[in-house]
Amino acid sequence: MIDLDQVRKVAHLARLELTPDEETQFTTQLGSILEYFEQLSELDTENVEPTTRAIDMSNVTRPDELEIFSGRENILDCAPEREDDYFKVPKIL
Amino acid sequence: MSTICELHKQLTSKERSAVEITQAYLSSLQTLEPKLHSFISLTEDKALHQAQQIDAKIAAGEEIGLLAGIPIALKDNLCTQGIRTTCGSKVLGNFIPPYESTVTQRLADVGAVFVGKTNLDEFAMGSSTENSAYHVTANPWNLETVPGGSSGGSAAAVAAEQCVVALGSDTGGSIRQPASFCGVVGLKPTYGLVSRYGLVAYASSLDQIGPLSYSVKDAAILLQAIAGHDPHDSTSLKVKIPDYLKSLRPSLNRRNQRRIGVIQETFGSGLDPVVEAAVKQAIEQLQELGAEIRVISCPQFRYGLPTYYIIAPSEASSNLARYDGVKYGLRSDDADLMSMYVKTRAEGFGAEVKRRIMIGSYALSAGYYDAYYLKAQKVRTLIKEDFEKAFSQVDVLVCPTSPTTAFRVGEKVNDPLSMYLSDLMTIPVNLAGLPAMSIPCGFDEGGLPIGLQLIGNALREDLLFEVAYAYEQATSWHERKPSL
Numbered sequence: 003m004i005d006l007d008q009v010r011k012v013a014h015l016a017r018l019e020l021t022p023d024e025e026t027q028f029t030t031q032l033g034s035i036l037e038y039f040e041q042l043s044e045l046d047t048e049n050v051e052p053t054t055r056a057i058d059m060s061n062v063t064r065p066d067e068l069e070i071f072s073g074r075e076n077i078l079d080c081a082p083e084r085e086d087d088y089f090k091v092p093k094i095l
Numbered sequence: 096m097s098t099i100c101e102l103h104k105q106l107t108s109k110e111r112s113a114v115e116i117t118q119a120y121l122s123s124l125q126t127l128e129p130k131l132h133s134f135i136s137l138t139e140d141k142a143l144h145q146a147q148q149i150d151a152k153i154a155a156g157e158e159i160g161l162l163a164g165i166p167i168a169l170k171d172n173l174c175t176q177g178i179r180t181t182c183g184s185k186v187l188g189n190f191i192p193p194y195e196s197t198v199t200q201r202l203a204d205v206g207a208v209f210v211g212k213t214n215l216d217e218f219a220m221g222s223s224t225e226n227s228a229y230h231v232t233a234n235p236w237n238l239e240t241v242p243g244g245s246s247g248g249s250a251a252a253v254a255a256e257q258c259v260v261a262l263g264s265d266t267g268g269s270i271r272q273p274a275s276f277c278g279v280v281g282l283k284p285t286y287g288l289v290s291r292y293g294l295v296a297y298a299s300s301l302d303q304i305g306p307l308s309y310s311v312k313d314a315a316i317l318l319q320a321i322a323g324h325d326p327h328d329s330t331s332l333k334v335k336i337p338d339y340l341k342s343l344r345p346s347l348n349r350r351n352q353r354r355i356g357v358i359q360e361t362f363g364s365g366l367d368p369v370v371e372a373a374v375k376q377a378i379e380q381l382q383e384l385g386a387e388i389r390v391i392s393c394p395q396f397r398y399g400l401p402t403y404y405i406i407a408p409s410e411a412s413s414n415l416a417r418y419d420g421v422k423y424g425l426r427s428d429d430a431d432l433m434s435m436y437v438k439t440r441a442e443g444f445g446a447e448v449k450r451r452i453m454i455g456s457y458a459l460s461a462g463y464y465d466a467y468y469l470k471a472q473k474v475r476t477l478i479k480e481d482f483e484k485a486f487s488q489v490d491v492l493v494c495p496t497s498p499t500t501a502f503r504v505g506e507k508v509n510d511p512l513s514m515y516l517s518d519l520m521t522i523p524v525n526l527a528g529l530p531a532m533s534i535p536c537g538f539d540e541g542g543l544p545i546g547l548q549l550i551g552n553a554l555r556e557d558l559l560f561e562v563a564y565a566y567e568q569a570t571s572w573h574e575r576k577p578s579l
Contacts, residue, residue: 016455081422092432
């Protein structure tokens with residue numbers, strides 16, 4: 003159902019570095035969880051519309067007006083590494 | 096147990112000051128904390144400062160609202176400006192929010208006193224509070240058992256009188272299940288009734304903030320203060336908020352007899368016989384109070400659990416992509432960007448969070464989307480339709496909140512599926528966006544509380560309050576206290 007290779011592939015998609023132990027454990031656990039999901043195939047949903055939100059609402063808009071956020075410094079201070087007014091990250095290229 | 100109204104009376108009659116009340120709660124909070132570990136952070140200085148402001152208002156002869164000077168605990172996934180908000184995760188261990196959540200702002204505006212931030216399962220993912228990166232919270236009724244989760248810290252704090260009321264959040268049962276395990280009242284409002292602005296996102300189409308309290312009336316007072324439209328949350332509903340206190344009457348409405356539906360599918364295998372007996376007794380009591388009892392079938396109810404464990408992790412895998420070590424939170428230093436991402440997330444997240452990110456990423460990945468995510472969204476429609484049919488026949492639905500009472504610490508940590516099963520009866524409600532409440536309805540042979548779940552149609556919190564209050568007035572379960 004799900005094998006070690008797929009677990010590694012999904013971990014990469016999710017940007018998670020897993021230890022070999024975690025890889026083995028997740029292969030077993032995700033396998034049984036996915037098997038549990040199989041019961042949904044008992045239901046015929048061919049002509050059923052999907053629900054994306056519980057209470058129907060759509061296209062909530064507001065005027066696109068600039069609002070100044072007063073705690074700009076506090077936002078920058080949250081950064082693990084900051085240089086002046088920038089978030090600093092390791093070299094990309 | 097003091098209620099909001101009792102403390103309010105003490106304040107307005109000048110029998111006790113807000114500072115005195117706050118100090119009394121802080122002192123019992125600290126005495127109990129080594130046993131319970133309900134909190135991640137205490138905010139004594141802020142609490143005393145807020146209390147002093149209320150005392151100044153009283154001294155100046157100003158009128159104060161019901162929540163003014165009332166000690167409140169906040170689940171630590173609600174952003175509080177300038178106060179560390181960890182979400183029970185290592186990844187947010189040093190996070191000081193630069194802004195305030197709408198709910199905490201509204202409570203501060205009416206003068207509530209914040210005593211601290213309560214423990215939770217990391218990112219609200221769990222049913223026992225054992226997934227917290229900080230510590231395990233004990234159930235005040237039996238320290239060897241879990242308080243439920245994910246709002247386990249808030250539920251334990253209310254049950255142990257470390258605060259008067261608390262806020263929690265509920266994505267699949269995270270307010271109601273711990274309320275049931277700890278013998279308190281817990282309410283998940285209609286999706287969109289309470290703003291989610293400043294609530295750390297887990298599964299955005301399901302998350303909702305709500306009150307935990309000792310009494311039904313306190314829950315109504317707290318909901319009144321936090322409900323209502325907020326332009327900062329695009330899913331927040333623009334509706335008129337009724338006066339919930341008007342629903343609190345000593346008996347059920349007799350002129351318009353209330354019809355209460357018992358969901359028959361919730362009384363199947365896996366239900367603890369003690370829970371079944373207590374819930375059936377509560378249903379008889381509701382009949383004696385004047386309700387007409389009908390048996391209702393919700394055939395898709397049992398598909399709620401697998402549906403939830405596809406939809407919620409899918410949304411979570413997307414929501415939690417933001418923890419990348421760039422803008423806030425933990426960063427594991429490394430030479431290049433990709434290894435910084437993967438190491439930060441490996442170090443910052445616990446096992447359950449990783450597991451759900453993995454499930455969600457898998458369910459959304461190419462080739463599997465139709466089989467899992469789309470299928471789950473379609474089943475979600477069927478579950479909603481079951482509820483719609485039910486509410487064309489009855490006013491309120493009842494069932495157990497959880498199939499068992501509190502389980503032992505460590506009992507289910509290595510078996511995720513069995514842990515997930517404790518939310519079997521709360522999850523369908525979130526999928527349909529409905530309001531639901533857990534109220535105490537008995538105790539098992541070991542003295543652990545049992546919860547009765549009341550489910551209402553969208554925006555019918557008033558009916559939940561009416562039924563819950565009438566039941567509470569006719570019973571004495573809420574008067575029992577844990578011996579600590």
